[in-house]
Amino acid sequence: MANTTxxxxxxxxxxxxxxxxxxxxxxxxxxxxxxxxxxxxxNIVPPLxxxxxxxxxxxxxxxxxxxxxxxxxxxxxxxxLGGYAIGAVLGIMVGLLLGFSKLADAIFTPIVYSIYPxxxxxxLPLIILWFGIGEMPKVAIIALGVFFPVLINTFSGVKxxxxxxxxxxxxFGSNHFNVIRKVILPGALPTIFAxxxxxxxxxxxxxxxxEMIAAQYGIGAMVLHYGNLMITTKLxxxxxxxxxxxxxxxxxxxxxxxxxxxxx
Amino acid sequence: xxxxxxxxxxxxTDSKKNEVLALEDINFTINEQEFVVLVGPSGCGKSTxxxxxxxxxxxxxxxVYFEGTEEDKEPTLGIVFQEIALFPWRSVFENVTxxxxxxxxxxxxxxxxxKHYIDMVGLTGFENAYPKQLSGGMKQRAGIAxxxxxxxxxxxxxxxxxxLDAQTRTIMQEELLTIWNRTKLxxxxxxxxxxxxxxxxxxxxxxxxxxxxxxxxxxxxxxxxGRDQDQYRAQFEKYADEIWQLIRHDAExxxxxx
Ligand SMILES: Nc1ncnc2c1ncn2[C@@H]1O[C@H](COP(=O)(O)OP(=O)(O)OP(=O)(O)O)[C@@H](O)[C@H]1O
Ligand SMILES: [Mg+2]
Numbered sequence: 001m002a003n004t005t006x007x008x009x010x011x012x013x014x015x016x017x018x019x020x021x022x023x024x025x026x027x028x029x030x031x032x033x034x035x036x037x038x039x040x041x042x043n044i045v046p047p048l049x050x051x052x053x054x055x056x057x058x059x060x061x062x063x064x065x066x067x068x069x070x071x072x073x074x075x076x077x078x079x080x081l082g083g084y085a086i087g088a089v090l091g092i093m094v095g096l097l098l099g100f101s102k103l104a105d106a107i108f109t110p111i112v113y114s115i116y117p118x119x120x121x122x123x124l125p126l127i128i129l130w131f132g133i134g135e136m137p138k139v140a141i142i143a144l145g146v147f148f149p150v151l152i153n154t155f156s157g158v159k160x161x162x163x164x165x166x167x168x169x170x171x172f173g174s175n176h177f178n179v180i181r182k183v184i185l186p187g188a189l190p191t192i193f194a195x196x197x198x199x200x201x202x203x204x205x206x207x208x209x210x211e212m213i214a215a216q217y218g219i220g221a222m223v224l225h226y227g228n229l230m231i232t233t234k235l236x237x238x239x240x241x242x243x244x245x246x247x248x249x250x251x252x253x254x255x256x257x258x259x260x261x262x263x264x
Numbered sequence: 265x266x267x268x269x270x271x272x273x274x275x276x277t278d279s280k281k282n283e284v285l286a287l288e289d290i291n292f293t294i295n296e297q298e299f300v301v302l303v304g305p306s307g308c309g310k311s312t313x314x315x316x317x318x319x320x321x322x323x324x325x326x327x328v329y330f331e332g333t334e335e336d337k338e339p340t341l342g343i344v345f346q347e348i349a350l351f352p353w354r355s356v357f358e359n360v361t362x363x364x365x366x367x368x369x370x371x372x373x374x375x376x377x378x379k380h381y382i383d384m385v386g387l388t389g390f391e392n393a394y395p396k397q398l399s400g401g402m403k404q405r406a407g408i409a410x411x412x413x414x415x416x417x418x419x420x421x422x423x424x425x426x427x428l429d430a431q432t433r434t435i436m437q438e439e440l441l442t443i444w445n446r447t448k449l450x451x452x453x454x455x456x457x458x459x460x461x462x463x464x465x466x467x468x469x470x471x472x473x474x475x476x477x478x479x480x481x482x483x484x485x486x487x488x489x490g491r492d493q494d495q496y497r498a499q500f501e502k503y504a505d506e507i508w509q510l511i512r513h514d515a516e517x518x519x520x521x522x
Contacts (some may be wrong), residue, residue, distance in 0.1 A: 047299075054377055162347075162349070164345055164347045164349040165349050166349060167320050167343075167345070167349065168343070168345060168349040168351075169362075169366075170320070171318060171319075171320065171343045171353075171365055172342075172362050172363035172410070172414060173340075173363055173366035173367050173414075174366050178366060182351075184352065186351070186353040187353075189353075261353075262394075262395075263352050263353045263354075263395075263396060264392045
């Protein structure tokens with residue numbers, strides 16, 4: 001035992017659980033913004049192509065005070081919230097039905113899967129033909145775009161509910177309606193939320209596209225308008241609002257998910 | 265009131281469209297306040313039989329019925345599942361009182377019975393916990409409380425302790441006996457553990473494979489409580505050995521197939 005040394009065993013997977021402080025992300029964003037501002041100030045990129053963040057904020061503020069932004073935002077919010085709500089509610093209901101009834105599944109699932117892959121924006125002209133111009137076609141196209149991912153996720157959520165839970169419910173006296181309400185719906189909820197989140201992105205995309213094609217007001221119309229006028233600061237202000245809208249949409253859904261699925 | 269299992273037969277068609285005879289010629293009764301244990305090697309049809317008795321599977325032939333029930337009252341069943349099958353989105357209390365809720369019991373009744381049975385299985389203080397927050401043994405106890413809370417005419421249990429470690433299992437067996445002595449429910453209990461069968465049963469039904477049929481019904485003539493005491497050791501071992509000899513050959517065959 002002459003030359004023994006002590007070798008402490010170290011955790012070799014410590015890198016997997018590295019703790020990164022929160023300010024690092026803030027630093028990242030600030031860094032990018034600073035770099036951006038600098039590039040513009042030094043005139044490396046002409047302001048028409050890429051306006052400086054400060055210029056965007058100044059012009060954005062102007063749009064807020066003039067009420068222009070609010071008017072457009074409200075028009076967009078109305079469409080996206082309306083379309084999303086209709087599409088989500090119908091998607092969940094039909095998804096539950098298809099998941100629960102073998103007959104409905106046999107009849108409708110092939111139809112659903114043949115319509116699902118159509119890029120919904122391609123249907124806008126047809127929908128305008130049906131509903132005329134106005135709010136209806138925009139709400140309808142968003143509802144349509146939300147309907148399918150929510151439906152398909154709800155359906156697969158229902159199918160993945162543990163059959164022994166259904167057996168348990170029936171054993172303890174549940175009727176069919178209560179099996180859906182107390183077992184299948186909560187059991188499918190996590191998957192339904194995955195669909196709802198997926199659909200939020202689709203909804204935003206369809207909102208902007210529809211507004212660019214056929215709308216007087218709305219963030220999408222506004223962005224297109226300032227693009228045509230080559231006022232990139234105001235265009236970028238609109239893009240910024242869209243990014244905030246998407247972010248808030250996601251946060252809202254996350255909050256709702258935590259509220260509704262506390263057992264996870 | 266007793267439960268009669270009469271000429272039950274069950275055929276499955278497997279994925280290759282072959283017919284499998286899972287159960288054949290099953291006849292026995294479960295008397296009032298009797299604890300009947302089904303033992304048998306893997307694949308002999310224990311779960312199939314339990315599901316048929318529980319109304320979760322239809323027999324291909326034969327029937328299961330309650331005899332001596334009151335006219336206008338549907339007999340109630342309580343099942344403790346092998347997979348436990350607690351609702352993950354319901355707290356312990358909400359799980360335990362699920363059956364009462366579905367039978368339209370009042371809030372006061374649910375509160376009272378829920379507390380009673382949660383106390384009985386030793387989960388006091390965990391009423392508001394979600395299943396995820398419980399250990400395996402605690403989950404199974406919640407499952408037992410859920411089945412007891414409906415005060416069933418027949419209690420069915422499918423290998424309720426098979427997922428537990430040996431120590432927890434022994435404790436749970438003792439607790440089950442204590443609870444059973446208080447409630448005296450007619451019970452059909454499935455296990456592949458011979459010691460457990462002898463420890464719990466009034467009668468042991470030994471099933472055999474290919475097709476699943478009753479090999480022997482063995483009444484256990486020991487006092488219900490304290491069968492693990494030294495004075496009964498010899499008799500206990502004799503019963504266990506008898507059952508083991510009956511299923512040994514089958515169990516070996518089952519292993520070869522696997
Ligand atoms: N849905 C089914 N379709 C086809 N065959 C089945 C089905 N369910 C069970 N079987 C067959 O019936 C036989 C009995 O199955 P069962 O699950 O009742 O056995 P078990 O005694 O509970 O076994 P274990 O102790 O392993 O749980 C097996 O041969 C099994 O393959
Ligand atoms: Mg089984």
